[in-house]
Amino acid sequence: MNILNLFVIIPVLTVIAIVFTKDFKGARVAAAVGMSLQLLTAIILVFSYFAQRKAGITGDFLYLSDYTWFKTLNIHYTVGVDSIAVWMLLLASIVVFAGIFASWQVEYLAREFFISLILLATGVFGFFISLDLFTMFLFYELAVIPMYLLIGIWGSGPKEYSAMKLTLMLMGGSALLIVGLLGLYFYSSAAGPVTFSLLELSKISFPIAMQRFFFPFLFVGFGILGALFPLHTWSPDGHSSAPTAVSMLHAGVLMKLGGYGCLRVAMFLLPDAAQEMAWIFLILTTISVVYGAFGAIWQKDLKYINAYSSVSHCGLVLFALLMMNKTSMDGAVLQMISHGLMTALFFALIGMIYGRTHTRNIDQMGGLMAVVPFLGVAYVIAGLASLGLPGLSGFVAEMTIFFGSFQHPDTFHRVATIIATSSIVITAVYILRVVGKLLLGQVREKEYLEFPDAKWYERISLVVLIVPIAMIGFYPSFLSSTVMVALNPIVERLTAML
């Protein structure tokens, strides 16, 4: 059997197992076991994928398998992965795994919580393995809707408002996607029977008028999930109201669906329009990058700070994709992975700190490093990765992006790059400010002295996230070069038009 099917089967079995558990302890154990298996599968997939590549197996996608689903509509269930998808699957598995341990103490309706969380994960996994746009879209929507319940029921603050806002904006995005996908579907009739197959569609060059009409639908549709300015407003509210694991999963993985979709569907399939309209979206993403960073400076709530910082970093992903050369796009994928890990780390830490101090307002906290050193050090690592310290993943990704985007000789791209680069400085400002106020200085309250340091499950959650951040930081070339290989067909198709 195709190993990729496990990425749908394991979560579904886990959900069924959780249904039969009795209490919150059973539920979390079932979830942890299921997602550990999932992580194991992802690691096996990575090794076997690159073993096959090393053995010289070519082809853009491996582990291809194809089942006809709706015959008259030519809808298939097609799976297959290239190295980008493999890395994204590993990222998602890591974050979900860490998320389960970060929400170890959820007791209120715990079974429902873990079921929703794993349904969300199913959507994410399914999205990355799909090569048929119909099933891809199905999984995409499946990932969005549990968010409503997760934020609405287990969230904090104005949770009903945030949950509704997030759901409606993302569903609005998928509304645009439906139009775009159907456009691709029916215009594919020029080259045979209509199809949703990504492989078939990528062989067709669509007429330019059609591309101009449908590209904005697809790009904005996915872009909303990738926090494209000015449609990012769901993100700060949603992330700050969501429970810890959901923020982790959402900022860490779900927002990557947006970037991945823009790359794999919008830009790959409609390259002419992408070339033509890139400048509009480039301006918007540049604003995202800088605006998100400035937004983070002004916030006092830890989660808001990180949510705005996510807007900035995810903006950078789209920014790099739109630069449309190999180096910058490579950087974009690196940034997706790097940001996925470090933002999940951030949100996990924020959840743990909040669980102790019961506030997220940085003005009311201080001196935590002295009482909870493990959490403190982890926070500093996440912060340094975020502001791009060499040796951690953030540096590799951002460096590659800016290096690539400055390769453009024209003024427009260079100015945009320079403006976007300024975000590094601003990021340093808000990260260091938080680290200073939150961790250093005098211990603020007496009761802080009784805080326990990270428990075992918290340590597991943090370590699985920190290790890959450091690994990418120290040895980026393997990741970077494998991604580069997978980008080849995309870049070729994009530049063939020039």
Next chain:
Amino acid sequence: MDIASFSLMRNELILVGIVLILLIAEIFTKKENKHKIITLGTVLFGVATLINFLPLAEGMLFGGSFQTTRMTMFMKSVLNLGVFIVFLQSVTWLKREENNEKISEFFILIISTLIGMNFMISSGDFLMMYIGIELATIPMAALAAFEKYSEKSAEAGIKLILTSALSSGILLYGLSFIYGTTGSIYFADCVVNINNNPLQTFGFVFFVAGMAFKISLVPFHLWTADVYEGAPINVTSYLSVVSKGAAAFTFMIILYRVFGSITKVWEPLLYTLAVATMTIGNLFALRQNNLKRFMAFSSIAQAGFILLGIMQGGELGMTTVVYFMLIYVFTNLAAFGVISAISEFSGKEEITDYNSLYKTNPKLSLILLLALFSLAGIPPVAGFFSKFFLFAAAGAKGYYILILIAVLNATVSLYYYLRVVKAMLIDHSDTPIATFKTPWPMRISLLICVAGIFVIGFASAIYEYISSISFGIN
């Protein structure tokens, strides 16, 4: 014509038989045994539903007035399924003291309207169609006014009969022009004489308006909410699913069969109706607090989506519409089943009454949640597939702007469906509806519905079967 060819009317004849049996049973049943008629009626109808799934030859009766094809058979089966589920859901309500005298009435009236709908679908001429419509409508008014001591129910009855009379008048007026310009009421003879003659177009517009009343398309929807609210809840669910489905099927068949050559005339008409229906239906649903009214506007909005499929005019269009209706039967009846069970137990029908329902009645809440998600078109439940395919049907025509309007409307609809979800799962209540055990017929009906909601989407064989028996404009 030999006796064997009467088997083409198999479903109708069986239904008439059931009505007669029930009438006789009513006479010979003692007062204290009346509730046994419920079992009799439901079981007989269940058997009839099963029988209709058996294959049958295609053909025509009465010189083409009555047509049986595999498609009409399937459509009738969809309606039968809906009615069977409604019967199961009505059991507790019918066992009430005040309904004891009227049990057989309920069955006979519903089955009569169903016979009317069967004739509508199978009709081969306008006269047969009209008789079918009347047979499907007039007993319906009696059903709406079933709770005769309730003012609202009586009001619903009179509203339904008056609007139906008006719409029938409009329909007949239109048909008379079509008869005048084509010289025939037979579909087969009409087709050749359909052209862009202004008088004919005039008549056609009236025909569309008359049918729009039946399907409750905006701006002909004003009766819907009041009737849905006033009528007993099981009648409402019947109205919103089966009655609407039958009208939509008939409308589609006649458009394809008779008016296939003037698509240029009806496409802009349906386009406008679809946009208006989806938008207005959704906007009004946003502010409803009574669940029956809420479902009324939601079903208006859903009717707008059906038009997307009808407009396509080909096999794809017919397939998607029938597929949508099949899923809609299960989905809407699941929602109505839960609402009915709760209303039966506590008499509560407001959205705010459902606060904290998940804590006291988790299973019912989950079923309602699934049904609402299916109505909103969220995967993995069946509603996602049926909606997506309807959009695809519109896409085949190149109506991308219409799709955009439709999907944005679907997003709006998600808001109000989520309102109910929010009430059940998130909002807190000090006095939630107490935990109760649903009676077993209701359980069976909900089980059927949930199975349908889960299975029909994934089981592509059902879609393929519908596709194989569909026809389009040729």
